[in-house]
Amino acid sequence: MKLSYLKYILFLLAATRAYGQSATPLTVFLQTPKPAGNSVIRINPVVLMWPYRKGSGITYDVRLSMDSLFSREPVWKARELPGAMYNPHRLLEKGIWYWQYRVSGKQWSERLKFLVPENAVSVVSPAPEKFLGGIPEGHPRILADPGxxxxxxxxxAEALAILKEAEQALSVEMKTGSENLNPKAGRDSLTALQEERRQKDAVVRIGHRIRxxxxxxxxxxxxxxxxxYRDKAIGIAMQISSWGPGGISSQSDFTDGISMYxxxxxFDTFHNHLDSEKKAQLIRxxxxRADRFYNHWxxxxESKIxxxxxxxxxxxxxxxxALALYGHEDKxxxxxxxxxxxxxxxTPVLGGIGGGxxxxxxxxxxxxxxxVDIPEKIKRYTGFDFIASHPWYRNQADWLIYQVPPGGSADGFGDNTEELSTPPPFFAAYADVMGNLLDDSRFRWxxxxxxxxxxxxxxxxxxxxxHRLVHPTVSSEKKPGDPPRLRMGRVFPEAGVASLHTDPLHPGHDIMVAFRASxxxxxxxAHADQNTFNVMVDGKRLFFxxxxxxxxxxxxxxxxxxxxxxxxGILVNGKGQPYSIEAGGRIRYFLQGKTLAYVAGDASGAYKSKEKSVDSGLRKFLRHIVLLKPGILVVYDELEAxxxxxxxxxxHSLGHMTIDSAGNGYTGRTGSITGTGKLWSSAPLSWSLKNKFDVPAVSYRSSPGKPGKEYSNDQWHLAATSSAPTRVMRFLSIIRIQRDNNQIIEVRELPGSADDAVVIETAGWKISANLSENLPLSLRIGSASEDVIFSLYDTEIKAGNRIFTGQRKHGPKLWESTREGDKLFEAEDFISDF
Structure with a gap:
């Protein structure tokens, strides 16, 4: 059925756009079908998903059509799908589509619909039958093709490194039981969970040895x-095959997975060197193990986030x-x-299309x-290039550049990023391969x-x-990329991270502010860190x-x-955000010019979770972050309970911190880099500074021949806490960043500053903000040269005798006077525009 142009436009206007993110909290398992409602898809064809129904042997039917009654052809149907997901594997015509799903043989769901716009990205993968039909009969298939x-x-060079490891592997003995754990070294106070972790580490080490x-x-x-090499590998594989499937390897899915693989x-590499008995034993x-994984998944x-x-x-x-056993085992x-x-x-899980x-x-x-590996096999057997087709891969270049800059600290979000003071070589390996596969100079740079x-x-x-060794391409190391044109900031709203930089092209001389509202x-x-930020200077961590x-x-x-x-971040009544996927945030706004970059996050729903039966009573938390060249950071918080x-x-700071509670000031240092901050608020504050964790970090995990990690418990933690309860709170902090301890960036409070409003001059910028709940929310920033003006909630911007009014009545605006003329930028609302 053809969709009239008028109907298409009306639907598009009524639809919520898919360029940002929904404000609805996510859940561990999908609870509502998607796409549905007035969704506008971004990838064509869209993958249909719905809440799964627990039970053994459950299958699903689905139907899809541009006819709301499913009575006119074509109606695309699929029956007895094993999981709650359907990929049409064909391009959808522009217009409104309708679909339904059901447990096979049961009643159809309500009628669902979505819109396919003209600008949806085409990612049309072949059906699995084509992939299976492209698999060669011979072996090997995994590391190479037959012949x-x-x-x-x-x-x-890569081969020599591999051969060195292969030589070392010749002398390794594969143990069938768990290894003897290292003694506790007198730490009898380990919890049951800590001791369980030590036991599991021993099982995981067996998997590492196999790998x-x-x-x-x-x-x-x-x-x-x-x-x-052949004889040793076969010997190890046959030894693993003698282990009971419910034995030591099953105590860790990682060890079970590498045992299986x-x-x-x-079996695949040495197929022509194995007798029938050994082949049969390996297959069994x-x-x-493969059946165990499959039946569990x-x-x-497919319905789990x-x-x-x-x-x-x-x-x-x-x-x-499965590729190795295809044609030898029916399952x-x-x-x-x-x-x-x-x-x-x-794919990409947790990434969307923006590259985050x-x-x-x-x-x-x-x-x-x-x-990389799975798309490479799909391309080899079908010709379909998923990496080149899906925009997420190409956009990953910006995620690397902005969130994990070369030579310096990663953004700091998530487990173990405390260890990434510089990007490990695996980022270089990834950039090398992506630079070749996508011919993208940003990866090469x-x-x-x-x-x-x-x-x-x-x-x-x-x-x-x-992959780098066997694919005959010129290494990106030998094909350097031209310097990309990098602006001050980059936002990845689907993943919920962003970063602002003074000079991302030169990471060794750059101030970076990383932000998360995911x-x-x-x-x-991931951590309970919605609306939090980290500050790095020239790659070193200042406030982290x-x-x-x-x-x-x-x-x-x-x-x-x-x-x-x-x-x-922010605590409410001394409590933080619950450990729940429901306790999420959202990137709200983003703007940037030549000397100013701005991002805002909404963590209003981050302090509650039905899953954990927690609700702190917080009803609003918007955090606005502005980075000004050459090195001023402004943080403005709106809070209501x-x-x-x-x-x-x-x-917080990993280095030393001091406070000036009388002047509402604080200072953090790392080497010769200093961050001097001042904090204003809508209510009086009390200050505390400590350099110990509430719960110490104890080293108890180790590997044979390797000492356990040592942890520094002398990191610094500052809290400025309201002296009395208030329903509404506003904070403003201005941080001056200096590379030389002898350098002084003055902050001068101008006439008109009071407890309810602040007017500041510093480093060529004038900053004003309303703090009292009796005043309208306001943050204004202007350059001393009067060629840059930022306004948070004003309906218009006044520059001299001129007035600039945008299309959005209330919302962040940035005006710049440049050689090319006056420019007014308005922030897109990533939540309301979803």
């Missing part, structure tokens, strides 16, 4: 044909395992079809191989900058090493979140580093 010879690569032996042995054999890789042992994982281990390693291992067809559909239907990554820079490493500012050998980095809340490896991820259930992580109190509350404004 490929890689012996000419044996002298390349670090079987993979280089198989790769080494393909590079050299050395029978020692290790055997499948040996692999099948038990199907009709579950995130299952970290699945997307980190297990899906990739499961996909390759492999089912496994492989499911893995194919799951990957295409949900919601779970933090450190754990991105665990996903990289999967993000990133790699080039990493080499300029850091010392590392890319050839020894195991992430994507085999719809994914405190889930997985504190604490460590000792272990997921460690008392320090649960009682400090994951908690809001460890971050530069249902009842009068005690408010705590927090800021």
């Amino acid at each position: 490929q010879d890689f012996r000419s690569f044996a002298k390349r 670090n032996t079987v993979i280089p042995l198989c790769q080494g054999y393909l590079l050299t044909g050395d029978p020692r 290790g055997m499948a890789l040996v 042992s692999v099948k038990v 199907v009709n579950n994982i 995130l299952s970290g281990h699945v997307w980190q390693l297990l899906l990739n291992e499961f996909f390759k395992t 492999a067809t089912e496994w492989l079809s499911y893995a194919y559909e799951l990957f295409l239907g949900r 990554w919601a779970e933090g820079a450190s754990y991105f490493r665990m996903n990289i191989d999967m993000l 990133y790699l080039q900058k990493m080499h300029e500012l850091q010392d590392f050998d890319l050839a020894t980095e195991p992430v994507l090493r085999w 719809p994914y809340g405190a889930y997985g490896h 979140r504190t604490g460590y991820k000792v272990a997921m259930n460690d008392p320090h992580r649960l009682g400090w580093s994951m908690h809001t109190k460890a971050h530069n 249902e009842n009068p509350a005690i408010w705590s404004w927090l800021i």
